[in-house]
Every structure is written in structure tokens, then in C-alpha cells.
Amino acid sequence: MAYWLQQILNALQLSSIYALIALGYTMVYGIINLINFAHGDVFMVGSFCCFMAAAFLGLSFLPALLLSMIGSAFLGVAIERLAYKPLRQAPRVSAIITALGVGIFIENFTLSLAPYPKVIPPLLKNITWALGGVTFSSLQLIIILLSIGLMFFLDYIVYRTPVGMAMRAISWDKTYVPLMGVPVDFIISITFALGAGLAGAAGTMYGLAYPVIDPYMGIMVGWKAFIAAVVGGIGNIRGAVIGSFILGTVEIMVVAFFPSTYRDFVAFTLLLLLIIIRPYGILGKPRTQKV
């Protein structure tokens, strides 16, 4: 029983990091129908921002977190303005390939500046409590609670504020919404900033949980978060969180009860079956097709 609880705690930690990244994928997809393949690398840059804040500036946890969120948000907006905005009328595939190119560019640019893996110094004093055979660490609790807090914050923005209303309106209709006086470009930039900021927060927390970071760390984590977003129904914010929790839980549970090399196999097979059974994701709605 204690073992189960322990694994659930670990699963929650991994899932909440996936969820923060998946939110960025799903928001961008929802608003401009673009699979932002550079998003995993924004997450990586968030980790490196945290490393720089901690190692060079000597900041403590909260300022470092804020700095990496702001840094990634700026990067996200810059990518959108320079690379995606000129392609909004172009074929969709060109935008996707541009996203892939931007991702590779960011990876290798970081690699040329930081050729060796870096170790993030511990920013938080890690206290562990043992409670009936289950070990809690303060780091784990902070990661889980902070991510859930950020998710509620995002949910509030999207469903309760005028900006969020504009986002939902743009994803609903791109022809008439600008005529209603909604500044489309500005709202799209805000969306990118929010998504990238969350990815930066995820990068910081990932870096604290698994301190060795390298420029290619965003590839696998990013793809997995993307899959989680699709499983939940891409374009749907609550779906992305649900998908991430399914993916994170499956991954941790496979490692807990089977050889760890089976992790990807079992996780991806389950996701494959899930998509085959529900082709539009858990919370996605099937679109009707007209001929």
C-alpha cells in the first residue's frame, strides 16, 4: 500500500510537469491550429534560464522561477513574431516544418554555447518526511502544488477574463472576430507568452527534480507532452491536463512494476489504443466534415 502511495506521488510530480508543457501545445493549437514543435525546446531554455539564475546570479527559488518564466515567455513571443506570424496565410505544413527548424536551431544554438551538460545547484532545502512508509519531500510537494496553482491560474485567465474570452473567440472564428474589435495579433502573442511561460516554469521544476540538464532534454519531454495533449483532445485545456496525468501515471506505474525498459513500449501502446478508440481525444469533439 505504501509502495502504491509512493508511486502515485511520483506520478503526480511527473504528470504535473508534463501538464504544464502540454498546456502550451494545446493553447497554441487551439488558437492558430499550429503544432508548435519548438515548444519542447522552450521548456529546455527555461531550464537553462534557471541554471543561469542560480549559478551566475545566485538567485533563490522564486526569483529564479520568475526569471525563467519571463525569459521563456519572451522567447515564445519572439519565435511567434519572427517565424510563425509571416506564415499564417501559408500552407499549414510549411508552418509545422518551420517549427521543427526553429526547434533544431534552438537546441544547437544552446549546444554551441553550453557543450557539456550542466548541473543546477539545489535552490531549495529539501526536507523529507516519512509518513507510514511513504516518503514526502518538500521539493515534490512544491512542484505538485505550484503546478496545480499555475493550472488554475491559466484556467482562470482563459475562462474568466476578457483576454481569455478573446482567445476562445479567435479559436472559434478567425474571420469575424477581428471585425468585433479583437486585436488578433496581440491575443495570439499573449497566448504564446502564456504557453511559453508555463513551459519555463516546467523547465525550472524539472531542473530541480532532475538536476542534470542538456540542450537535447526538451525533445523527448516535448514530444511526450504533445502526445498527452492529443490524448486529452488537442485544443482543449482541461483535456491536456487529463492526458498528462494519464501519461505520467502510466509511465511511473510501468517502471514500478515491470522492467524499466518497457516504459515507452507500454505507455505508447496504451496511448495508441486510446487514440484508436477515441480518435478525437478524451475531451475533444469530433468535427463534422463537409464535402
Add this chain to the structure above:
Amino acid sequence: MIPMIQNSWKKTAGQRWLMPVLVVAGLGTSFAVPEYALFNKYIQLVMMYVGINIILTVSLNLVNGYMGEFSLAHAGFMSIGAYTAALLTMRVLPVMDHPWLFPLAVMAGGLAAGFFSLLVSVTSFRIRGDYLAIITLAFLMIVKSVIENIDYLGGPRGLPGIRKLTTLPWTYFWVVFSVWVIRNFVYSKYGRGVLAIREDEIASELMTVNTQRVKILTFAVSAFFAGVAGALFAHVLQFISPRVFDIIKTTDILIMVYLGGIASIGGSILGAVLFTVLLELLRPSNTAAILAFLPDVIFNPVNQHFIQHLGVWRMVIMPLLLVLLMLFRPHGIMGLKEFSWFIPRLDLEAGHPAAPEDNIHEPA
């Protein structure tokens, strides 16, 4: 009068005899280069990589360009072909005494990959667009992780000690064969079905296109050549591991396809050649050798400050070039256009139905 002559030359003589002559000349060259050591070993190696990349790009273009799906599974099919062929040449076929058995192994690799493509094509009946992209991505990851868990295949450590059986003539043969088959497929009755699926799947079904059969066949042909390319690749590299065929490999192939332009065989060949050669040229020693004609006054500072650092920066320059190309030419180098040599005569005279100029439907 003169344009008319030019036109008729282009339409008839241009493609009636030019293509076979070029193909035969190329075959002769591919035998002559290693035989008389016309180029050094390194350039021969690059030529083989170019050939393998052409096969990969043309075959992925069949699914992603002509059929309008977004498949990410190509590296997975490649690894199936590579492992099948490598096992055959290492443990089953006596290739040491009978080198002519090698094409059989390559063929088997392609067939294995084509067989596994059923998994993707059957799911594509119900699932389309971005969700199919995820299916193919998951397929790629599953293939990788299955191979990692089979000890007989070396697991994550990989499979060393493959014989170097891929030669320049064989690479050339498979390149010509794949281009020929895919070109004929695209301009066949099935090819019309493939294009119809890209334009509108439901409408094409209503117009009696058997979409399921067309999809199975298209994915199978595409995967077959991915497997062939994987088999050739394994016998050049002489070592394969699951990590060789991961998502980064797929990304490379995707870049070559969209660099060249979708739904264009000529574009795919150009894209593969440009990408492979440019990446090699950006290696410091090659760039230095090319720029060595400059006077020392210019060459030395350029060499010291720029060329010596290219080893790290070439992977930064390459994606930057790709992004710039996409920004200024979103269709790639020759998206939806085709060299007239590749187009059958009757199609050329009737206009080019494979490329509706301004009627591109996005894969939804």
C-alpha cells in the same frame, strides 16, 4: 516558330531518349568511380548517403506530399528494414561467398517494412490529420522500444559487425528503381486515387475511389522503400542501434521532403542532394578546402574566426537556412511542380494533373 520547336523538343525528344541515356550514363559512372578511384573514399561515402537520402525522401513524399498525410514513422520503417537485412546478412545468408545475395536481403528488409506499414495504414482508415501524425509517432517510438527490449537484436547496445556490402552501383540501382516505381505509381490509376485522397477524402470515396486499398498500397510502397534505404544504410554504417533511427532521423527526412517541396519527385531529389551535400560542405575541413583559393590575407582571418568554429555552428546554420527558406518560399524549392522529364508524355500534353496550381487543400 522557334518557341514551337523548343516546345516540341521538350515534349517528345527531350523525354523519349534523354532519360534512358542519363540513367545508363549514371550507372556507368557508379561503376567507374570506385573501380578507377575517381573520387576519394570520403566523397564516395557521401555519394552513397546522398543516394540513400534520395530513396528516403522520395518515398516519404509519396505519403506526406502526394497523399497529404503527415507521417512521422519513416525512421521506424527504416529501422525495420535495417535490422531485417542486417540479421539476414550476418546470420542467415552466406553473403561472404555469394555477394549477389545482398539484394535479396535488401528486398527482404523492404518487404518487412512494407508488411508492418499495415499497422499504420489500417488505423488511417478511421483517423486522419494530426491524430494520424500521433499514431505514426507512437508507432516510431514503439518500434524503437521493442528493438531495445529484444536481446537477440543487441537491445539498446545495437548490432555491430555488419559487413560493408552497400556499394555505389547498388545504391545507384536502388535509387533509380525507387524513383522509377514511385513515379509510375504516382501517374498510375492508383496515383490518381492518392491525389484524390489529398484533395478530399470523402469526395473521392463518393467518386468510387477505393480509399482503403489506395491507402494500404501507398503506405506499403512508401514503407518498402524506407526499409530498402534502411538496409542500405545499415550496410554502409556497419553498425545500427535503436538510437540511430529515432525521431531526429525522421525530422531530417521531413526537412529534406519539405525543403524540396511536396508532391514533386524532382524536388525530393534536389532536397535530398542539397541537404546532404550542404551539411557535408559545412564541415570545417571541407569549407577550408573550398575557400583555399582565397589569398592568405583574407583566408587566414576567415579560417581562424569562422571556419574553425563551423563544427559546432553548422547545425545552427542549417535549420536557420530552412526557416528562412520556409519564410520566403513556403512551398519549398519546387513544391507541386515537376521536371518535365518525370511526367509521362500524355499527361504532359494534357497539362499536369499531379499539380493543381492554386487548388491546394490542406491536410486537415
